[in-house]
Amino acid sequence: MNNRRHYSLTLRLALIFALLAFALLATLGVALYHELERELIKRDDGALIYRADQLRNLLNDSNTLDLIKTKPQLFQNMLGNSESVLSIAAPGQKPLLLINPGNIEIPSVTPVPKDHALGFSDVHHLPGLNGVPFATVAASIDSGDLGSLQVTTGRLMTERTAMLASYRFSVFVLACIASIILALVGYLLVDRGLLPLRRLAKHAQGIGIGNLAERLSSHGTPKELLPMIDSFNTMLERLAKGFVQLGQVSTDMAHELRTPINNLLGETQVALQQNRSIESYQQLLASNVEELERLARMLDNMLFLARTDPASALRQRQELSAADEVERMADYFEGLANDVEISILAQGAGVIWAEPMLLRRALANLCANAIKYGAPSSELLIQATPDAEGISLSVSNRGETIPAEHLPRLFERFYRVDASRERSSQSNGLGLSIVATIMQLHSGRYSVTSEAGVTCFELFFPRREA
Incomplete structure (x- = not known):
């Protein structure tokens, strides 16, 4: 207390x-x-x-x-x-x-x-x-x-x-009287001068979750209070966006978790209604493992998004060789790409100013998506292109063209272009959302284009400031 x-x-x-x-x-x-x-x-x-x-x-x-x-x-x-x-x-x-x-x-x-x-x-x-x-x-x-x-x-x-x-004695008495008078007058003037602040406090007290869209008014407010009002309104705007995002994430998570949980419950309840062979139970357990792995990956990704510390990411940035990083990604995904007959080409030069683990996770998510949805017997291109402002990393693959109306929402959490992929145990709709978060931490940019069967995801990392 x-x-x-x-x-x-x-x-x-x-x-x-x-x-x-x-x-x-x-x-x-x-x-x-x-x-x-x-x-x-x-x-x-x-x-x-x-x-x-x-x-x-x-x-x-x-x-x-x-x-x-x-x-x-x-x-x-x-x-x-x-x-x-x-x-x-x-x-x-x-x-x-x-x-x-x-x-x-x-x-x-x-x-x-x-x-x-x-x-x-x-x-x-x-x-x-x-x-x-x-x-x-x-x-x-x-x-x-x-x-x-x-x-x-x-x-x-x-x-x-x-x-x-x-x-x-006269000087002392006059000084005391003047001090008392000035104290009273000053008290009244300051009390009256702080009236706008009390009005703002009363207004702010009335703002809650139900009316986060409301903003403090600066009409008739002394200019000394304007920076505080602007900061408070900016904070309210961030809070409003945060609550909207939190509500959306909660809704999306409930929707996404419901499918694997219902699958687990349904298959298990059916299996318990009658005796089955060992092979049937093994198939059930294998199916349940797939759903549980999907849940585990989803929770792991959500925890990553929640725990990522911007200050820590900024402190741990390093100058990384772009050629080494794209080659690392090519080597890492070579086996997975060969399984679906996709060849990987890595090229580029320059320096990337980024946190190593976050950079590699962003590239890995893009490469995994490109291999998953790429056309067989095609090529996956990982490229680094430096310029005066920084460096661009792009991951391009051939496959189905993504309709233009879906492109702006690809980086949203749990968003999928194809609803049929919703039940895939390998997909949880958070990979590109993690990429967006990583780029925001680096004050970078991310974009996607899809034309004539070629889909290209591009990440831009600003150069290191002097």
Whole structure:
């Protein structure tokens, strides 16, 4: 029992759409996030540099010590918020001014020289508190009497961190919402798009043995499904032909088997009705053996037709000498032909691209037929004629001319020209059918002509492809 789960193609495609949408939107959001982060960092660094430049100008142009002592509120107002810090101190000494409402630990950084203009590269970015980044810049100034002082200003970027976190959350939420919407829309669109496929499946489900002639309609079907419809209709055509042939074979077999079985039953029942001599029983057994041999040959031929594997036949093809093969047939049937005063002539050259056993069986069936129905004291010609496309093998004999209306059906199973031959223990009506099957396996051709007392069967084997 198969316990494997089968998943909906519509659901799979909808999930794929959702994942793609989420991936694309998330990628876009991450790219925009990094761009926004760079711009905010640039803005904040520019603000720190501007503030440091203001302090340098202010302290260089005024009485530094008096300004620090008399107007500390001025410096606090310049910071603007409680997350900013300012320190003015001589190197290695206690700060002259320290504004640090948030009690942030001020790191020690190298100040920018007095004659050096501040730039973005002079801003130092540190981890800060609880993952919130801290940016700081330090610069040296010449305060006159106090000598060289170091101005250090910095800011904890809480606002920027909160803004970026909100942006990240918004991007994630929007990506999820868009993915869900696209999944639903994709599910509906795919479900609607697969409607023709469901109609085809329903139509195909209604086709059975009783209506194999029906075909799937391609009207209004998307072009992607047209190859499948054509393949399915071709398969139905093959199945229909197969069922017709199977029915015909079954009918023919029942008809063909009925005659020898009825003969066996009738003769045996008559023999059992009264005592007979040993000679009579021997004659009965001999007659029964003939019928049983006929049945055995018929079944053997039917099994050959059923078991012949096209793939195996194609794999085992070889290049065979036409002269050797026709000579082999002539030697094999020489004794049988001499019994009915028929001479065999084999001639020809070239190469046959064929499976050896199948080729010999086809030629043997044709030769056996030619000897069986050939006129006494006549000649049987086995000939090979090569050309650019392949090679033709022909078997010709003299005898009764076959009426033209029978020629197209000679290769059908159980078909006989003369109904009187139906009771012959040597004939079962499958020899030429086997020849036709062998030629079909080799992608070759077969034909027959009968004129002025000369009947010629011809087989054409294509040449080997490069």
